[in-house]
Amino acid sequence: MSAMVAKPLLGCIADDFTGATDLANNLVRSGMRTVQTIGIPEDESAAIDADAIVVALKSRTIAPADAVAQSLDALRWLRAQGVQQVYFKYCSTFDSTPEGNIGPVTDALLDALSDLPNGEFTIACPAFPENQRTIFNGHLFVGEQLLSDSGMRNHPLTPMTDANLVRVLQLQTKHKVGLVTYDVVAQGARAIRERFAALKAEGVRIAVVDAVSNEDLIQIGAAVQDMPLVTAGSGLAIGLPQNWQFNEPGAAAARADRLPPAAGLRAIVSGSCSQATNVQVLHFMRSGRASFAVDPLAIAAGDDVVGEALAWAGEHVLDGPVLVYATAEWASVKDVQAQLGVARAGELVEEALSSIALGLVERGVRQLVVAGGETSGAVVRELNVRQMGIGPQIDPGVPWTAVHSPACAGETLHMALKSGNFGTTDFFTKAFDQLAA
Missing domain, CATH: 3.40.50.10840 (Putative sugar-binding, N-terminal domain)
Structure with missing residues (x-):
């Protein structure tokens, strides 16, 4: 029974x-x-x-x-x-x-x-x-x-x-x-x-x-x-x-926030254009870590931005966490929206970033931070995640989670979904330090 x-x-x-x-x-x-x-x-x-x-x-x-x-x-x-x-x-x-x-x-x-x-x-x-x-x-x-x-x-x-x-x-x-x-x-x-x-x-x-x-x-x-x-x-x-x-x-x-031990490669995918995330992206880059900027206009022009990002990540991800980002200041965002339209600009970026996230996980990333609500939604759906176990807090409002995805070959994927406005300046670096502790 x-x-x-x-x-x-x-x-x-x-x-x-x-x-x-x-x-x-x-x-x-x-x-x-x-x-x-x-x-x-x-x-x-x-x-x-x-x-x-x-x-x-x-x-x-x-x-x-x-x-x-x-x-x-x-x-x-x-x-x-x-x-x-x-x-x-x-x-x-x-x-x-x-x-x-x-x-x-x-x-x-x-x-x-x-x-x-x-x-x-x-x-x-x-x-x-x-x-x-x-x-x-x-x-x-x-x-x-x-x-x-x-x-x-x-x-x-x-x-x-x-x-x-x-x-x-x-x-x-x-x-x-x-x-x-x-x-x-x-x-x-x-x-x-x-x-x-x-x-x-x-x-x-x-x-x-x-x-x-x-x-x-x-x-x-x-x-x-x-x-x-x-x-x-x-x-x-x-x-x-x-x-x-x-x-x-x-x-x-x-007892409530216990997660399985973390392993695997580490990456960040950031689509939020909030002030907080812009500062976090800048801090990560200034710390000397590897980053790749996604250009919405290049996507719209038909360039293989997803392939380029994944090829770049393959060269750098073994050396530590990598950042792939479309995060930009408001003026740049509005300029892109004026050229592509608000809806199309957002859709192009979400599709690209979610495809990049899937490719990263297929290549061994098992610790993934995603910044931005719309981006997080797109990534979670691309990875076909259906349920999440909630773990310890990184910063107020942002915990680590444990999920399963068909892209993980049966292994656990640790994910942190960060609202654009949340987190301290060093969020991207300290998130992985906490998971390793």
Whole structure:
């Protein structure tokens, strides 16, 4: 007789792949055994033995209707798994267009769960203080800058030009949006719940919640314990495990984040053009390590950029980690987009980088860092990865993972999927040092 598999407690829907590992990382740090799936598992009847499941979608920048459809499919599967609470995870910089996709997906999930007790109300809280994302009086800050003054104002796909989250979200949702201000959050979970009740009485169905510290997230987490749906960045994940008595960041996390030993060649594939990743690429190059720049215009002209990159990597990868990158400053990105079109430029780069990643793994790379949400999604799909074991944190929001791919000939591939905005300047070098420790 097979052992019974306990039902997962928390079911998460993430709108991109780096965000999914970011969320899973925070859950593992609190001791929750967490499995990340790439999309809905093909065998939908298979039970997953974990405390939390994170379904990684690539829905952040697709058409809102498609994002809604994918998210509802994920919700249906998670509910069949028996989860007690659903977590819709988006970026800590609230990446979206005026049309969505955060609002439309939240609306759809709310409607689907409205028959449950407390299912008619949810929150929006992208705060992640450990990564300098905070919310005060409903305004999102990146470090000391308003979101609208940060580098996100120039994002090529989701430029964020308004830091007022109530205003941004209200443009995307059919429901009334309210605010729980910091002075309420500072009073603790009971005061937050009382504010929720007052907002609901006013017809509000989604409340933006201020948070400037991890303690705020702990109190918010306690306040949403009985809420079927929460929507947030990955930061709130540190406040939810306590609701199921997972609050041992030491021994419990050490058990939850254990991965097989790492071996094999090392490489980095970077497609993000965020300020943080540009600095990381420059640091790696200045450290004297080997790097290869991917030119979108050369790809468009029909040059065999993938073949050139793989041939180059074959000459250098035995000497240490190599970097293949399309990362560039915003001005260069906009120039390429003007010549090729935004969509085509992105597609060409993603296709090239994912093909390069596959070629690197086929040639023996077993430790792979991927930078950028869109790039990570493309690489994971090219490698046909279906599930990820979550390991130790490299930097806040970025863990190592262990995966299996047909390209690995049965061996384990260690991957780190890094959101473009995350990580310290030396991230690319210290990531491999940590895995070797």
